Amino acid sequence: MNAPRRTIVVVGGLAAGPSAASKAARTDPGARVLLFEESDAVSYGICELPYFVAGEVPERDLAVHTAESLKREKGVDVRLLHKVESIHPGTRRVRVRNLQSGLVFDQSYDRLILATGAHPRRLGIPGEDARNVFHIRTLDGAVHLEKLIGQERPRRAVIVGAGYIGVEMAEALRSRGMDVTMLDTQRLPLQGMAEPAREGVLESLTRHGVTFKGGEGPVSIAAGADGTATHVLTPHASYPAEVIIVAVGVVPNTALAVQAGLRVGRSGGILTDHTQRTSVDTIYAAGDCCEVRNSITNNPVYIPLATIASRAGWVAGTNAAGGRARFDGALRSVAVKVFECEAVRIGLSESEALEARFKPVSQTIVAQSRVGMMPGSKKLTVTLIADRASGRLLGGTLFGEEGAVLRAHALAVALQQRLTVDAFRTTDFAYAPTFSPLWDPLLVAANALSRELHPTDRP
Amino acid sequence: MNAPRRTIVVVGGLAAGPSAASKAARTDPGARVLLFEESDAVSYGICELPYFVAGEVPERDLAVHTAESLKREKGVDVRLLHKVESIHPGTRRVRVRNLQSGLVFDQSYDRLILATGAHPRRLGIPGEDARNVFHIRTLDGAVHLEKLIGQERPRRAVIVGAGYIGVEMAEALRSRGMDVTMLDTQRLPLQGMAEPAREGVLESLTRHGVTFKGGEGPVSIAAGADGTATHVLTPHASYPAEVIIVAVGVVPNTALAVQAGLRVGRSGGILTDHTQRTSVDTIYAAGDCCEVRNSITNNPVYIPLATIASRAGWVAGTNAAGGRARFDGALRSVAVKVFECEAVRIGLSESEALEARFKPVSQTIVAQSRVGMMPGSKKLTVTLIADRASGRLLGGTLFGEEGAVLRAHALAVALQQRLTVDAFRTTDFAYAPTFSPLWDPLLVAANALSRELHPTDRP
Numbered sequence: 001m002n003a004p005r006r007t008i009v010v011v012g013g014l015a016a017g018p019s020a021a022s023k024a025a026r027t028d029p030g031a032r033v034l035l036f037e038e039s040d041a042v043s044y045g046i047c048e049l050p051y052f053v054a055g056e057v058p059e060r061d062l063a064v065h066t067a068e069s070l071k072r073e074k075g076v077d078v079r080l081l082h083k084v085e086s087i088h089p090g091t092r093r094v095r096v097r098n099l100q101s102g103l104v105f106d107q108s109y110d111r112l113i114l115a116t117g118a119h120p121r122r123l124g125i126p127g128e129d130a131r132n133v134f135h136i137r138t139l140d141g142a143v144h145l146e147k148l149i150g151q152e153r154p155r156r157a158v159i160v161g162a163g164y165i166g167v168e169m170a171e172a173l174r175s176r177g178m179d180v181t182m183l184d185t186q187r188l189p190l191q192g193m194a195e196p197a198r199e200g201v202l203e204s205l206t207r208h209g210v211t212f213k214g215g216e217g218p219v220s221i222a223a224g225a226d227g228t229a230t231h232v233l234t235p236h237a238s239y240p241a242e243v244i245i246v247a248v249g250v251v252p253n254t255a256l257a258v259q260a261g262l263r264v265g266r267s268g269g270i271l272t273d274h275t276q277r278t279s280v281d282t283i284y285a286a287g288d289c290c291e292v293r294n295s296i297t298n299n300p301v302y303i304p305l306a307t308i309a310s311r312a313g314w315v316a317g318t319n320a321a322g323g324r325a326r327f328d329g330a331l332r333s334v335a336v337k338v339f340e341c342e343a344v345r346i347g348l349s350e351s352e353a354l355e356a357r358f359k360p361v362s363q364t365i366v367a368q369s370r371v372g373m374m375p376g377s378k379k380l381t382v383t384l385i386a387d388r389a390s391g392r393l394l395g396g397t398l399f400g401e402e403g404a405v406l407r408a409h410a411l412a413v414a415l416q417q418r419l420t421v422d423a424f425r426t427t428d429f430a431y432a433p434t435f436s437p438l439w440d441p442l443l444v445a446a447n448a449l450s451r452e453l454h455p456t457d458r459p
Numbered sequence: 460m461n462a463p464r465r466t467i468v469v470v471g472g473l474a475a476g477p478s479a480a481s482k483a484a485r486t487d488p489g490a491r492v493l494l495f496e497e498s499d500a501v502s503y504g505i506c507e508l509p510y511f512v513a514g515e516v517p518e519r520d521l522a523v524h525t526a527e528s529l530k531r532e533k534g535v536d537v538r539l540l541h542k543v544e545s546i547h548p549g550t551r552r553v554r555v556r557n558l559q560s561g562l563v564f565d566q567s568y569d570r571l572i573l574a575t576g577a578h579p580r581r582l583g584i585p586g587e588d589a590r591n592v593f594h595i596r597t598l599d600g601a602v603h604l605e606k607l608i609g610q611e612r613p614r615r616a617v618i619v620g621a622g623y624i625g626v627e628m629a630e631a632l633r634s635r636g637m638d639v640t641m642l643d644t645q646r647l648p649l650q651g652m653a654e655p656a657r658e659g660v661l662e663s664l665t666r667h668g669v670t671f672k673g674g675e676g677p678v679s680i681a682a683g684a685d686g687t688a689t690h691v692l693t694p695h696a697s698y699p700a701e702v703i704i705v706a707v708g709v710v711p712n713t714a715l716a717v718q719a720g721l722r723v724g725r726s727g728g729i730l731t732d733h734t735q736r737t738s739v740d741t742i743y744a745a746g747d748c749c750e751v752r753n754s755i756t757n758n759p760v761y762i763p764l765a766t767i768a769s770r771a772g773w774v775a776g777t778n779a780a781g782g783r784a785r786f787d788g789a790l791r792s793v794a795v796k797v798f799e800c801e802a803v804r805i806g807l808s809e810s811e812a813l814e815a816r817f818k819p820v821s822q823t824i825v826a827q828s829r830v831g832m833m834p835g836s837k838k839l840t841v842t843l844i845a846d847r848a849s850g851r852l853l854g855g856t857l858f859g860e861e862g863a864v865l866r867a868h869a870l871a872v873a874l875q876q877r878l879t880v881d882a883f884r885t886t887d888f889a890y891a892p893t894f895s896p897l898w899d900p901l902l903v904a905a906n907a908l909s910r911e912l913h914p915t916d917r918p
Contacts, residue, residue: 061832164891310897335894336891373520374516375515405891406866406894407868409868409899417876419872424872427868428766428767428770428792428871428875429792429868429871430792430793431766432794433504434510435794435801438506438766439769440868
């Protein structure tokens with residue numbers, strides 16, 4: 001007698017959902033894996049949307065998977081334009097609305113995986129809903145923006161929020177020939193990175209004609225007679241714009257989870273254990289709707305990044321299908337291209353370290369990306385943070401025109417393995433004059449930090 | 460009453476010597492630090508010599524330090540053209556010959572640091588001493604070669620040995636417009652790297668017009684009436700050349716050490732403990748004259764690389780001056796640029812793993828260096844090797860046009876910390892579409908290897 005066929009239902013089709021569904025189907029090839037997505041597209045390159053807006057990546061290339069390819073290659077039964085309206089854990093059913101037919105039906109499951117993602121945080125100010133104000137998060141939104149740029153040839157853009165998405169959008173809109181002004185309540189762009197890198201990013205933005213207004217947030221958006229936004233108003237000034245981008249972070253989509261009685265954390269994200277199981281036994285969750293455990297502090301935190309969504313989805317899919325996998329935590333690893341520069345941070349910032357009751361001590365060094373005498377060598381700024389008491393590395397930021405992001409991979413391993421500065425600084429990195437100096441900038445920074453940690457121990 | 464001033468004598472001025480001397484002077488600012496170097500130059504960029512020959516780096520830029528700058532900036536008293544002829548450990552003296560005056564004198568020391576380096580391995584075949592046969596190792600040799608190229612406009616070069624120096628020289632000579640033929644007894648270039656990378660290197664060499672003859676070694680070098688070499692003869696063919704480069708490895712310079720009775724290892728390199736102390740209490744050694752401990756096997760091995768020389772010199776200098784430092788071992792981390800490609804290996808090769816009694820299992824994956832849809836993305840080949848019994852990572856090779864060498868930094872940390880594949884593969888690397896795919900190629904390779912290690916454990 002065969003075991004009954006397991007039904008795994010996945011809600012959400014962007015990043016964590018397809019990852020979870022594919023992995024579930026692979027883990028238990030006999031399972032029926034159903035994925036419901038309320039929009040008309042799955043699995044597209046959300047991280048590549050700024051490059052689509054810039055005109056560097058065509059729309060057709062943005063699809064990572066289609067409903068058809070997920071079915072064919074991964075064995076996942078995808079239902080587009082299907083909105084899951086409620087979850088009934090007691091009877092293991094979800095209520096689903098077919099948005100095309102309007103039909104509502106119940107779907108039973110053995111295991112449910114929530115990958116409902118996040119939506120853009122709103123400013124909550126007047127004028128935010130004008131047709132030329134964009135809270136970029138979806139393919140649809142990006143397509144609208146790109147179309148507007150092509151048709152209306154806007155000259156001026158205001159970007160509210162200088163996080164990594166704001167910075168990427170600034171570059172994209174500059175490349176489309178627009179005047180760009182960025183507003184941020186912080187004094188410098190890219191909160192969370194070390195200050196020397198943030199200053200470098202500001203310099204790079206300015207050098208490329210982006211106007212950055214720090215310490216300044218919008219209070220309203222003014223519109224003309226036809227309802228089209230025309231100005232962003234702050235307490236200090238009024239900035240005219242034909243396009244306004246709001247990029248001030250995202251908020252987890254947890255309405256379904258809350259309705260189903262799942263526990264959520266301080267940030268509002270769904271809480272899971274290291275198997276991605278929620279507070280209800282048969283329900284898993286992954287991606288931007290969830291909190292994850294910070295590898296350094298062990299605290300649950302909200303880190304909405306595609307890398308984490310994809311990995312956590314993999315873990316949720318494995319476990320929901322009867323396999324065994326664990327999510328080992330996240331480091332808040334963020335990389336961003338800023339015109340010709342790279343900026344990356346991994347691990348805790350100084351303020352996060354203080355909050356987690358470490359005693360952070362940091363050092364910043366400026367080195368060359370290659371042997372200084374070699375053509376093409378660039379300046380690289382490295383900041384490392386450690387805990388004074390234990391000597392443990394806590395985080396780092398790298399910034400420069402070459403070799404910042406991939407160098408930070410080494411830091412990611414060190415942080416995830418909880419290495420001390422002294423263990424890290426003896427690493428035997430590969431070297432050739434065209435790739436790095438004889439003493440890699442990471443080692444120079446680690447040696448400087450080690451001297452700071454052991455001030456009396458002269459060598 | 461003041462303690463008597465410590466005298467630290469360093470023999471050798473290229474890489475480990477200046478590193479050791481500088482660090483000794485910094486560790487004990489009261490010490491007298493003397494460095495004897497038999498040539499007329501110290502501390503130049505030996506790794507950059509191929510780029511000097513290519514004409515990319517001018518000769519004046521090759522100097523990392525001069526005798527004067529080492530004195531002024533580091534407090535090291537440098538004596539050029541001074542050859543140490545013998546060591547007398549019983550009385551803590553070295554006998555030194557001033558090569559300019561011919562004068563011989565004795566210099567006493569409290570601690571002696573040997574950094575006598577290595578010399579090129581010779582083929583031991585007839586014709587090897589012709590004036591147009593170069594065993595590149597010194598600034599002097601490179602200057603002679605560069606001058607010959609400029610004056611005699613040679614058309615054809617033969618390079619014997621396709622290790623990383625041979626490959627770098629091939630590129631340099633091609634850029635000077637010469638026809639280049641490489642001979643190697645191995646079937647493929649860059650022994651020690653994984654086979655897929657070696658095939659890629661061969662393809663790159665060939666694409667750039669370098670003729671590679673594998674499985675073929677020279678038996679003699681023929682010369683014309685004036686003693687100038689004209690052909691390299693192998694059992695199969697005769698290769699005409701106006702310039703011949705021999706790059707078949709190096710041999711540690713240990714005549715002084717052996718005369719002083721220091722223990723040497725199987726490779727002929729001086730044996731030291733983890734403080735770089737030799738078998739004689741008051742004598743330290745560092746750099747290409749030494750063996751080092753392999754971090755993975757714990758065995759003493761010979762790895763003549765500038766990175767190791769510099770770090771080991773630092774450790775020797777610290778300890779000789781009364782400080783405390785340890786050399787934590789080396790991974791045999793080798794990086795090389797091959798025209799537009801990068802190749803890097805870290806840790807053990809499969810044959811080294813077998814020799815060290817591991818049970819190596821390896822996986823090779825081909826991925827993209829960036830998100831595939833992004834402009835500029837290149838193919839990247841990653842091979843990882845692990846031990847079947849323990850699941851420990853043992854080594855890896857990366858090859859591609861972008862992002863190979865710096866990515867390998869992460870592997871260096873993992874190998875030095877003796878991580879298993881399963882610990883490594885959950886690392887939370889930073890990602891942005893312009894720098895890497897969502898799943899970094901390192902993680903793709905580690906996941907493939909993990910599946911190979913746990914074949915029954917389906918997920």
